[in-house]
Amino acid sequence: MKTEGPEPRFQPVRSAGILRRPGERAIEAMLLAAALASVAITLGIVGVLLYESAAFFRQVAPLEFFTDTQWTPLFSEPRYGIAPLVCGTVVTTAVALAVAVPAGTIVAVYLSEYASPLLREIVKPVMELLSAVPTVVYGYFALLFVTPLLQRVWPELPGFNMLSAGLVIGVMIIPYVSSVSEDAMRAVPLSLREGSYALGATRMQTAVRVVVPCALSGMAAAYVLAVSRAIGETMVVAIAAGMQPTLTWNPLEPAATLTAYIVQVSLGDLPHGSIGYRTIFAAGLVLFLMTLAFNIAGHVLRKRLYQAY
Amino acid sequence: MMSRQLREGLFAVAGLLTMLVALFALGALLAGLAMDGWDRLSWRFFASYPSRFPEQAGILAAWVGTVLVMVVTAFAAVPLGLAAAVYLEEYAPTHWLTDLIDINVANLAGVPSIVYGLMALGLFVYRFGLGHSVLTAGLTLALLILPMVIIATREAIRSVPDGVREAAYALGATKWQTVKDHVVPYSMGGILTGIILALSRAIGETAPLITVGALSFIAFLPHPPWQAEFPFVSFQWLLDPFTVLPMQMFNWVSRPQEEFHRNAAGAGLVLMAMTLAMNALAIYVRARFRKRIRW
Numbered sequence: 001m002k003t004e005g006p007e008p009r010f011q012p013v014r015s016a017g018i019l020r021r022p023g024e025r026a027i028e029a030m031l032l033a034a035a036l037a038s039v040a041i042t043l044g045i046v047g048v049l050l051y052e053s054a055a056f057f058r059q060v061a062p063l064e065f066f067t068d069t070q071w072t073p074l075f076s077e078p079r080y081g082i083a084p085l086v087c088g089t090v091v092t093t094a095v096a097l098a099v100a101v102p103a104g105t106i107v108a109v110y111l112s113e114y115a116s117p118l119l120r121e122i123v124k125p126v127m128e129l130l131s132a133v134p135t136v137v138y139g140y141f142a143l144l145f146v147t148p149l150l151q152r153v154w155p156e157l158p159g160f161n162m163l164s165a166g167l168v169i170g171v172m173i174i175p176y177v178s179s180v181s182e183d184a185m186r187a188v189p190l191s192l193r194e195g196s197y198a199l200g201a202t203r204m205q206t207a208v209r210v211v212v213p214c215a216l217s218g219m220a221a222a223y224v225l226a227v228s229r230a231i232g233e234t235m236v237v238a239i240a241a242g243m244q245p246t247l248t249w250n251p252l253e254p255a256a257t258l259t260a261y262i263v264q265v266s267l268g269d270l271p272h273g274s275i276g277y278r279t280i281f282a283a284g285l286v287l288f289l290m291t292l293a294f295n296i297a298g299h300v301l302r303k304r305l306y307q308a309y
Numbered sequence: 310m311m312s313r314q315l316r317e318g319l320f321a322v323a324g325l326l327t328m329l330v331a332l333f334a335l336g337a338l339l340a341g342l343a344m345d346g347w348d349r350l351s352w353r354f355f356a357s358y359p360s361r362f363p364e365q366a367g368i369l370a371a372w373v374g375t376v377l378v379m380v381v382t383a384f385a386a387v388p389l390g391l392a393a394a395v396y397l398e399e400y401a402p403t404h405w406l407t408d409l410i411d412i413n414v415a416n417l418a419g420v421p422s423i424v425y426g427l428m429a430l431g432l433f434v435y436r437f438g439l440g441h442s443v444l445t446a447g448l449t450l451a452l453l454i455l456p457m458v459i460i461a462t463r464e465a466i467r468s469v470p471d472g473v474r475e476a477a478y479a480l481g482a483t484k485w486q487t488v489k490d491h492v493v494p495y496s497m498g499g500i501l502t503g504i505i506l507a508l509s510r511a512i513g514e515t516a517p518l519i520t521v522g523a524l525s526f527i528a529f530l531p532h533p534p535w536q537a538e539f540p541f542v543s544f545q546w547l548l549d550p551f552t553v554l555p556m557q558m559f560n561w562v563s564r565p566q567e568e569f570h571r572n573a574a575g576a577g578l579v580l581m582a583m584t585l586a587m588n589a590l591a592i593y594v595r596a597r598f599r600k601r602i603r604w
Contacts, residue, residue, distance in 0.1 A: 027485050028400055034392030035401070038414050038459065041452050045424060048431035103327050110324025123328060125592060130335050132506075132588050134513025136555040137577045140562045141338045144345075144570055171334045202313050204320045225419065232421025234516035235555075239562055259423050259516065266426070266520045272435055280520075284427040288420065295419040299412075 049288055052281035059275050071245040073279045084245040088255035092237055095166025095251050096230040101223055104177025112185040113207045127175040139239030142168035160242030160254035169233050177226050184218020185211050221302035228294035234259035258287045346574025354575060358528040363568035368576050370527045371557035378553055381447020382511050387504055390458025398466040399488050418456040425453045426520025434521055441522030444547040449517050454507040461503020465496035498598020502591045509587035515555040523556045554580045
């Protein structure tokens with residue numbers, strides 16, 4: 001969001017521009033059109049999802065969609081209950097958050113309050129590389145390295161399971177959580193830390209009792225936005241969690257997520273306009289609404305942080 | 310009760326260890342790819358089409374497809390992103406429409422990539438009739454990375470002091486002259502860094518391309534960009550079917566045979582090399598431009 005500066009930026013007299021350069025106005029119009037392209041993208045996304053989902057719901061009752069416990073749209077006896085896909089998404093997201101939130105928070109506190117500037121300068125770019133790795137590579141890692149490792153702990157663990165997919169997604173978003181959380185901590189004025197030190201507090205006490213509470217709104221934003229990231233992750237779950245819609249809360253079992261289902265159908269040759277084709281848009285709409293809700297919540301929390309000082 | 314010093318030290322160690330575990334995960338991932346995939350890297354691997362026989366399979370169609378899709382992505386996203394960022398940072402008045410665009414860009418950055426794929430499937434593939442083509446793929450990825458380009462470019466432009474603008478205005482320059490000749494050149498380091506990182510993100514994207522119909526198995530290349538008759542440059546390749554490296558890797562990792570997993574690791578190594586090279590380039594560009602600029 002735009003920052004409120006002490007005074008507005010200098011604006012030249014517009015009439016002078018018009019008189020001297022007829023092209024100035026045209027250039028400004030072109031630049032505005034480019035900026036509006038981002039609005040057009042959103043309208044395109046919402047438009048396509050609503051249009052195709054409306055066609056889907058003309059064939060499937062919304063009540064069935066939200067209450068049925070089986071998702072078998074491509075079977076000979078099709079059923080259209082979204083619950084198994086949402087359940088799979090929730091479980092993998094929960095596992096991912098269980099990894100990313102504590103690890104990301106600890107890393108953020110460490111980098112913000114303990115690390116020397118040099119160490120911070122070296123580590124942050126490397127942490128960002130974790131985000132730069134293509135997600136299909138993470139999927140490979142989850143299926144062929146993490147799952148075999150976990151099977152030594154749980155010999156009965158199936159080859160596809162939500163646990164390894166969730167763990168790897170968690171590792172993927174650690175940099176995101178730590179980066180956003182650290183930004184929140186750095187926004188806390190130094191004077192608050194100095195006040196704490198002046199009273200004899202140790203660095204840990206200062207971090208835990210002064211900095212973290214002050215930065216809590218920003219850190220909450222980091223967690224909420226991380227949820228959105230984990231929900232939207234596609235390739236890791238498509239590769240490692242299986243593509244078998246199952247209504248289960250047990251991460252040791254295989255299941256399909258909303259995103260993995262979309263991949264599965266897209267890999268096939270469904271005819272355009274069929275109800276099977278439309279199911280991926282209905283799933284996409286649910287996915288979009290879930291991530292949108294968390295994104296909005298995250299931005300609201302983040303904005304609140306910067307209003308406090 | 311532990312002493313304060315002991316708790317202090319333990320917490321510092323815990324923080325350091327957690328960070329090292331995260332970095333170790335990256336190292337383990339790279340080591341795993343290298344162990345499994347290094348043997349597969351050969352001239353033949355780069356020059357062969359996919360095959361039912363793992364030892365004969367290669368990534369020719371995939372890496373060529375990746376290059377072509379990235380060309381389209383860059384040509385579409387970069388001018389659009391730069392123009393949008395310049396408008397939002399230099400021209401936009403305080404206005405509800407400006408706020409709408411701001412919120413919109415921020416929200417788009419959080420939309421799952423597969424949702425972009427669904428939008429592209431509905432609009433580009435069917436509504437606009439572009440089909441399952443390089444052009445569709447490039448435009449899809451361009452829209453996906455557009456918010457990143459806009460956000461990075463805006464940050465770069467914002468870092469240019471107002472004094473530079475005021476000096477230009479004082480000499481009678483118009484707003485566009487100020488932007489074109491001073492603001493953008495001075496922020497070019499940050500802009501280039503943002504663009505490179507955005508393209509690095511796009512190069513590894515798989516989900517939206519699956520949705521728009523990247524092929525799992527392709528044994529030919531798109532048309533060449535030249536032709537025998539005038540005007541000698543050809544754009545036929547834009548409408549050709551395609552695959553990309555991450556798609557090829559996904560196909561191989563999903564096979565049950567272990568030999569194909571090694572092929573997947575080889576493709577993954579190539580993909581990682583491209584991604585890391587782009588990130589290294591971004592870091593280099595950022596550092597180099599930072600040295601040149603003195604306010």
